[in-house]
Each structure stands twice: as C-alpha cells, then as structure tokens.
Amino acid sequence: MLPGRPLFWQIQPIWLFYSLAFIAVCIFAAGLIYRIRLWKTGTGGFPRINSRHLIRLFSEALLGKKIWSGDFAAGFMHFLIFWGFAGLFVGTVLLSVHEYIITFLSGTIYLVYSATLEIAGAMLVLSLGWAVVRRYVQRVSRLENRGSDAAVLIWIGGAAVSGFWVEAVRLTALQPQWQGWSFIAAAMPLAGMGSHTATVWYPVFWWVHALLSLGLIAFIPYSKLVHMMTAPAAIYLSDRTAGIIPVDERIPDGEVHTVADFVGFDACTRCGRCAEVCPATRAGEPFSPREYLLWAQQRAYENAGGNAILRRGILATGTADALFNLHRIWHCTTCNACIEVCPVSLRPPDAIRQRRSAVVEAGVEMPEMLAQSLKNVFKYDNPWEATKKKRAKWSKDLDLTDLSKNKKRTGKTETTDAKATGDICYFVGCTTALDTRAQGLARSFAFLLNRAGVAFGTLGKKEPCCGDIARRGGEDGLFEMKREDALDVFNKYAITDVVTSSPHCYHTLKHDYPLYPAGPACVDSSNLRIRHYTEFIWELMEKGRLVFDGSGPVTITYHDPCYLGRHHRLFDLPRNILAAVPGVTLVEMEHHREDSLCCGGGGDRMWQEELDGEMKMSALRIEEARETGARLLITACPLCLIMLEDARKAAGLEKDLEVLDLNEFLVRRISD
Ligand code: SF4
Ligand code: SF4
Structure with missing residues (x-):
C-alpha cells in the first residue's frame, strides 16, 4: 500500500464541516471588506505596480528583511511563526488540491509532505512558546499585554497543538508503516490510548481542531493578526505613507488620510520597537510613536464611520483621546529612528508632521x-x-x-x-x-x-x-x-x-x-x-585638493546627524573623511550609524521650550560619547553642534571632551 491519507477519515457529516467553513470565510470576508471600505475613504489610491515596489515586497515582506531590525530575537521568533504558519497553510491547500483537483499526495511525495508539515508545525509551536516566554516570563518592556494578545497566542497555539494531537490519534488508530515520517505526532504520548479507543475518539479531536482552525480564520480581520495581510500591503505602499500627500490631494482639515495611512494603521502590530528606539521616549518624555499611531488609527476609524459593531470589534476599547494627548506631537524630533526598526515599514514621523500641519491649519495651539x-x-x-x-x-x-x-x-x-x-x-x-x-x-x-x-x-x-x-x-x-x-x-x-x-x-x-x-x-x-x-x-580630498597631516594621534568619536545619516544614508562619508586624516582613531558610541541617538534638536525641538522628560536627549548622547573615552566628539550639523556643546557644559565635561564640527577639526589638521 502506497503511503497516503484519506481526507475525511471517520468524519461525518462532511456537509457540516463545509457549512462551518463557509460561515468562517464569510465572517473573515466581512471584516476584510469593512476594512477595505474604510481604506478607500482615504486619498491617494494605490500606486501602479512597478519593479521597485515588488522587490521591496519580496525582500521586506516575504524574506522578512525588516523584522530583524533592532531586535534579532524577536526577528527570529517572527520568522519561525511566519514560515510555520505559511507552511501549514500551504499544506492544507495542497491537501484540498490533492482531494479535488489532482491526486499527487502519495508515495514518496506524501512522506516528504508529512515531514515538511511536521517541521512547519514544530516551528509554529516552538515560536509561540517563545512568544509566551518573552511576553509573560521575560516581560520584554516594549510589549503591550492586552487580553487580545493572549487570545491570539492561545488560539493559534491551540490550533497548532490540536493539529499534532489529531495526527497522533490517527497514527495510533491506523498504525501505518510510514508513521516515522510524522515524527513529532508519532512520538506524542497519548496516555496509553489503544488503537480502538483512538478510532472512537478521533472524530471528536478532529472536530475540536477544525473548529479552532475555522474560528481562527474568522478571527483574523478582527485582531492584530490582520497584519498578515496588511503588513505586506503597508510595505508595498511604504513610499505612500511618507506623510506627503501629493499636493493635488491635500485637504488640510486634519482628518484626511491616504489609503496607505489606513493600511499602515492596520499593519501596526503594536510591537513597540519604535518606542524602544525613540529618543523622546528614551528621555522619559510622555510620548511614543506607537501611542501616536494607535491614537491616529482610532481617530481615523471613528471619523470614517461604518458599521459600529464591526468597528468595535476591530478597534481596541477606549476613545482616541484617552490614548494620546494631541499636544505631544511636538515631542517628535523627526529623527527617523523608528522608521529604521519598524518591521512593517511604517513612518510615524511623517504621519506626525502631517498631523502638525493639520493642527496648524485648525488653529490649535503650538508651543x-x-x-x-x-x-x-x-x-x-x-x-x-x-x-x-x-x-x-x-x-x-x-x-x-x-x-x-x-x-x-x-x-x-x-x-x-x-x-x-x-x-x-x-x-x-x-x-x-x-x-x-x-x-x-x-x-x-x-x-x-x-x-x-x-x-x-x-x-x-x-x-x-x-x-x-x-x-x-x-x-x-x-x-x-x-x-x-x-x-x-x-x-x-x-x-x-x-x-x-x-x-x-x-x-x-x-x-x-x-x-x-x-x-x-x-x-x-x-x-x-x-x-x-x-x-x-x-x-576635494579625492582630487587631492585638501591634504591633512598627522599632528599627533587623537581619539575621536562621531555623532551621526539624523538628517545626514538616517535621512540621507550618509554614514560612511564623514567617517571616510576622518579616516583619511593621519593620526585619527575613530571609536564608535554604543549607538551609531542607523542606530544613532538623536541630539534632540531636530523636528523643531531646537525652537521649543524644554519639554517634560527625565533627561535631555543631548545629555544621553554626551554620556555615550564620554563612555567611549574619546577626547573629541565630532559632528557635521550646526544644530547637533549647539545641542551637544550645551550638554557637554551641563555635564561638566569641559576638560574631558571637546565638541567640534567636522570642518573645525579639519582646519586643525590641514597641511601647510
Ligand atoms: S509603528 Fe511599527 S515599530 Fe511601532 S509598534 Fe507599530 S509595527 Fe511596531
Ligand atoms: S522620528 Fe519622532 S517618533 Fe520616530 S523615533 Fe524619532 S522622535 Fe521618536
């Protein structure tokens, strides 16, 4: 007998399963259609497909390039969840294709198929366990713990573990020779269950698994799991969420969003990576990009109207204004640190700039x-x-x-x-x-x-x-x-x-x-x-028109200005200039290049009263510079220069650390 398996072994009535599946798909579709209708109230539409979008979609969504940013452990965990889930989904689709379209899951193909599903299931179960540990044992501080987060973990975990259980019971009942290919299910202890008992109980376990799985499908659009669909869409649209509504589409009444904004709101997984790197949040200011996005999402959905029951299902409880104080939009330094780490390519500072524009238009007070x-x-x-x-x-x-x-x-x-x-x-x-x-x-x-x-x-x-x-x-x-x-x-x-x-x-x-x-x-x-x-x-240096000499060794550290580094990717150039000066030893601060800490002067913070915070951002940065042991802190921006110079004085480091603009340093080192 060739290795294989019947689709509905011992299951009756099959029409009931299909009826429930139909209901689940309808509930899923209703939630998705509701969201899409809301998105369509936004301006801007979807961009035409081009190769740049597709490459970004492939590298960032499918290969998950961005999920590794800022937190490798979280990236690996999500990688396992994504591919585990995707593997099981594709496996289920292939089983239906085999049953109704073309018979191919038999013999060696079936054995490889079985082993692959075991691996996918194991990836999913292990990574969910890891997620539980991170959330509830390690208590990773950036993670919010809402009831819905626990529900998502329990539901997916329940569906995955019950799948293994059903397979184990089936193997116990049928005892196929090839059961070693289902190596996890075959190794599961079933509390001494014999073949007869397994045959009797198999339909019960099968229905439990089916109900959990169908319920999960129905639940997706009403939970943060919707990001399985919206994250690729947000990544695809990420250059339309740039807060730059094309000029002919701008309606400055404060509640206008692009389609891409709506997709972005739904793609946010509340992972908090943005809050973890935000210099304002780090400095203890009452602001976080995640809270802003959640607030904006609530506002946008409350204003867009639609079905109240579905809306309540989609949104977290509480009104927008309870989530965020609008006056906090002035805390953002537009440093783009959050954009670097957001796994779904959202751009909070661009949304915040757009909100500032709406606030100004509406005559709301600014600092x-x-x-x-x-x-x-x-x-x-x-x-x-x-x-x-x-x-x-x-x-x-x-x-x-x-x-x-x-x-x-x-x-x-x-x-x-x-x-x-x-x-x-x-x-x-x-x-x-x-x-x-x-x-x-x-x-x-x-x-x-x-x-x-x-x-x-x-x-x-x-x-x-x-x-x-x-x-x-x-x-x-x-x-x-x-x-x-x-x-x-x-x-x-x-x-x-x-x-x-x-x-x-x-x-x-x-x-x-x-x-x-x-x-x-x-x-x-x-x-x-x-x-x-x-x-x-x-x-000029490359052309040999500027030549520097080594008047003694010096250890320096370099502060990346946000608008040079993260905004324009000019990370290497200033370092290359410094490296070309004889005698220079460059030591990096803990946060540098893409991960650099903002000095606190951008995004108009330079022109505002000091905002509430436990510590000034520039003080955090000066402390990092001091820790390197460098004598010189070099930067390439007048605002950084002023902010860091003030922080150096406030920290009493006049004798230990000098803050210079790159030009000032080069003048000291120019050859005669
Ligand atoms: S904006 Fe991005 S980084 Fe911030 S919570 Fe949402 S998904 Fe996470
Ligand atoms: S751009 Fe604004 S919200 Fe994002 S990390 Fe910088 S200060 Fe925070």
Whole structure:
C-alpha cells in the first residue's frame, strides 16, 4: 500500500464541516471588506505596480528583511511563526488540491509532505512558546499585554497543538508503516490510548481542531493578526505613507488620510520597537510613536464611520483621546529612528508632521517659542529674530565673494561684478550664520574652500531661510512661501550648485522642494544641485585638493546627524573623511550609524521650550560619547553642534571632551 491519507477519515457529516467553513470565510470576508471600505475613504489610491515596489515586497515582506531590525530575537521568533504558519497553510491547500483537483499526495511525495508539515508545525509551536516566554516570563518592556494578545497566542497555539494531537490519534488508530515520517505526532504520548479507543475518539479531536482552525480564520480581520495581510500591503505602499500627500490631494482639515495611512494603521502590530528606539521616549518624555499611531488609527476609524459593531470589534476599547494627548506631537524630533526598526515599514514621523500641519491649519495651539520662531521666519527670514544685516556678519573679515552683489547675473558667463565669479553657492543657513557657536563651522568651511582653491561665494545678507523650520512644524503655507522666495533668489543670481552647512537645509532643498511642482509663481527646483559639505569635502580630498597631516594621534568619536545619516544614508562619508586624516582613531558610541541617538534638536525641538522628560536627549548622547573615552566628539550639523556643546557644559565635561564640527577639526589638521 502506497503511503497516503484519506481526507475525511471517520468524519461525518462532511456537509457540516463545509457549512462551518463557509460561515468562517464569510465572517473573515466581512471584516476584510469593512476594512477595505474604510481604506478607500482615504486619498491617494494605490500606486501602479512597478519593479521597485515588488522587490521591496519580496525582500521586506516575504524574506522578512525588516523584522530583524533592532531586535534579532524577536526577528527570529517572527520568522519561525511566519514560515510555520505559511507552511501549514500551504499544506492544507495542497491537501484540498490533492482531494479535488489532482491526486499527487502519495508515495514518496506524501512522506516528504508529512515531514515538511511536521517541521512547519514544530516551528509554529516552538515560536509561540517563545512568544509566551518573552511576553509573560521575560516581560520584554516594549510589549503591550492586552487580553487580545493572549487570545491570539492561545488560539493559534491551540490550533497548532490540536493539529499534532489529531495526527497522533490517527497514527495510533491506523498504525501505518510510514508513521516515522510524522515524527513529532508519532512520538506524542497519548496516555496509553489503544488503537480502538483512538478510532472512537478521533472524530471528536478532529472536530475540536477544525473548529479552532475555522474560528481562527474568522478571527483574523478582527485582531492584530490582520497584519498578515496588511503588513505586506503597508510595505508595498511604504513610499505612500511618507506623510506627503501629493499636493493635488491635500485637504488640510486634519482628518484626511491616504489609503496607505489606513493600511499602515492596520499593519501596526503594536510591537513597540519604535518606542524602544525613540529618543523622546528614551528621555522619559510622555510620548511614543506607537501611542501616536494607535491614537491616529482610532481617530481615523471613528471619523470614517461604518458599521459600529464591526468597528468595535476591530478597534481596541477606549476613545482616541484617552490614548494620546494631541499636544505631544511636538515631542517628535523627526529623527527617523523608528522608521529604521519598524518591521512593517511604517513612518510615524511623517504621519506626525502631517498631523502638525493639520493642527496648524485648525488653529490649535503650538508651543509658544516655536510659534514665535515661525513668526520670526515670516518677519525676519530667520528664526533667530536677527536683521538681514546680521546674517553676513560672520564673514565680515573673510573677504568672501557675495553672489548677490551682481544683480544682472543671469548665468555663469554674464558677470559684471569682478567678485561675483563663484561657481559654488555656499548656503550657510540661518543657524550657522547667526549662532555664535555654529559660526565656527562656517568660518572653517570657508577656510577649507579657500585653501582648496574653490571658486565659491555666499549670498551674504540676501541669503534666504530655506523654510526647514516651517516644514517640520507643519506651517505649510509659510514653507511654500519660503520655498518660492529661496528659489527666486537662486534663480535671480543664476545659482544652480549649492553646498549647505546644515543637513536640515540639505534635506529641505534636496528632498522637500521637489515635492512641490514648479508653478507660475515659482521656479523649478529640479535644476539645483544640492550637496552637503561632507560630500563636497570628500570630492576635494579625492582630487587631492585638501591634504591633512598627522599632528599627533587623537581619539575621536562621531555623532551621526539624523538628517545626514538616517535621512540621507550618509554614514560612511564623514567617517571616510576622518579616516583619511593621519593620526585619527575613530571609536564608535554604543549607538551609531542607523542606530544613532538623536541630539534632540531636530523636528523643531531646537525652537521649543524644554519639554517634560527625565533627561535631555543631548545629555544621553554626551554620556555615550564620554563612555567611549574619546577626547573629541565630532559632528557635521550646526544644530547637533549647539545641542551637544550645551550638554557637554551641563555635564561638566569641559576638560574631558571637546565638541567640534567636522570642518573645525579639519582646519586643525590641514597641511601647510
Ligand atoms: S509603528 Fe511599527 S515599530 Fe511601532 S509598534 Fe507599530 S509595527 Fe511596531
Ligand atoms: S522620528 Fe524619532 S522622535 Fe519622532 S517618533 Fe520616530 S523615533 Fe521618536
């Protein structure tokens, strides 16, 4: 007799099973359809399929690339759950195909099939056990423990273990020669059950397993298990959840979400990885990206209406406002640390920026100091309340080319002012130009450019604010105004090649400006070449125009600015520059590169009153720098420089640790 197994051995009536299966599928479909109908109230639609989306879907959803980020143990556990579950699901489908479409599960194929299902089941049961240990024994702090989490574990575990039990009873009853291929079920002790008893009891156990499995199917759309479907969708749509609703789709009433936002809300597994890495949460501030997303989900679903019973089934109990205080959206530094670790590619800071925009539009209060800084941007063209004259003061004694001096300048060849010959526009930025500590960055960079013989200039007191603070603060009207002003200035002085001091200006010019189409009121930003100074310095070093010497060994540590590292993946460049300086030994802080800790200055936190927290983010960072034993802490951003310098002083580390901008360090090491 060939190895194989009958599908409904000892089971009667079969119509009852199919009826129950039909009901389960209907309940499943109702929940899914309800969710999809809510998603469709969002704007933006689904993007067209392209190879980039599909590659991301394959690598991040199927291979689970992102589940390993930030927590290897959790990643491995989810990997086992996913593939265990998928293996059993495919096994069940194959059994139906064998029964109703094409007979193929017999002989060797059946034996391999049996062994594979044993392995898949074991992966699932072991990983569920591991999940229970993490949640209820280890009590991993980032995990929330709701009743529904326990229900999910118990239900899946029950279905998986009962599956093994049913198989064990069947093997005991039939005693097939090939039972060793079902090695786990065959080894299960059945409390001395004999063949006859097993035959009698088999249908009972089979129905228990069937009911648990069908119930699980019905339960999926009403539990966090829905992420089995929404996570791949969210990963597929992840560049549409960027908080950047295309301009023609924006309706600034605060309750508009894209389809991708809704999918993202449903994909959130509440795993808390985002909260674990969030610098605001780490600093003990009453804020976490997970709580924000849950709040936004509740709000969106409450407002989208629909069937109240289904809605209650889907949502956690409690109203949105009980979950989160809206005023906490100002805690986010937009550092993107949460995006790095979110296993389903959600982007809380983009959603928060969008919410800030809605809040501003609705006239809800924002932090007082930030409101004043934005007024300053409107009135003085910088957040520092400084007159235009002061903007160029930092370079008074440097005799730099002022690219704005030649008003007729319309191209590189049409110059009437001998001084207006710069090819490169050094975009100093408000903070670098006006803050006395950050001015050291600008003076050092200008020195290096002169030493390398670069033809460059600045816009002097005509340099505009790029609008970063308005963009981060959700003041979209002001941002659009600043963008138009800046592009007009670039256009007026024929500037196409820009090098910035600040990663924030860099991001705004390079990433945010192109989000808005060129219109009659505004020139096109696509003609601009934008570089951060680290990119430019590296180019000069590669060409041999900047050479550094080793005036003694020095141990340094490097702080990755969020808007250079995580936002633009410029992790290696600053390190390459430092490594090329003789005598430098680079030691890394505990958190570095993608995992770096934010200094606390981004996302407009620089322009706000100190928010409640047990510790300042910059203090946490300085402590990490101190622990490396390095004498120098180097960074490449004026905001980081100011924040870290203040934290160093507050920590009383003036004698032990020096905070420098990369340019300042390079000036010390330049060859004569
Ligand atoms: S947003 Fe992502 S990282 Fe945060 S709880 Fe949800 S799934 Fe986890
Ligand atoms: S961007 Fe940074 S500060 Fe904002 S929620 Fe994410 S981790 Fe927290």
